[in-house]
Amino acid sequence: MVQKKVIIDLEKINGSLADGCAACGRKFLLGETAVLAIGSWEGGPRYIHESEAVFDSNISQYFEKKYYPLRLK
Ligand SMILES: [Zn+2]
Numbered sequence: 001m002v003q004k005k006v007i008i009d010l011e012k013i014n015g016s017l018a019d020g021c022a023a024c025g026r027k028f029l030l031g032e033t034a035v036l037a038i039g040s041w042e043g044g045p046r047y048i049h050e051s052e053a054v055f056d057s058n059i060s061q062y063f064e065k066k067y068y069p070l071r072l073k
Contacts, residue, residue, distance in 0.1 A: 004062065005050070008032045022046035023053075023064050038071070039064030 006012065008028040017034065020027040022041050026049075028034060033050040038061060045062075053062040063071060 002036060004060075005033060005035045006047070008034055017047050021048045021052070023048035023066075035062040037062035037064050038067070040067040040070070 006017075008017065008030055010030065012034075013028055013030065017028050021034070023037075023039060028047075028049075034047040035050050035053045035055075036045045037048050037053045038045050039048065048062075048064060052065055054065050054068050055062050056068070
């Protein structure tokens with residue numbers, strides 16, 4: 001089961017989230033919240049900062065904020 005929302009800890013910084021945020025490219029910091037979101041990048045959902053995501057409660061899915069208005073085009 002993939003977690004949609006995670007708190008960044010050392011294991012994640014050095015492991016699965018070492019590449020940083022897919023939305024802004026910044027590395028994650030300890031204690032930040034990341035959410036699994038669909039965005040303008042290639043492929044499936046990736047982790048981004050929670051502040052850069054919007055949650056669509058209709059389908060229980062996070063989207064990158066700037067991508068959200070474009071997703072149906
Ligand atoms: Zn970010």
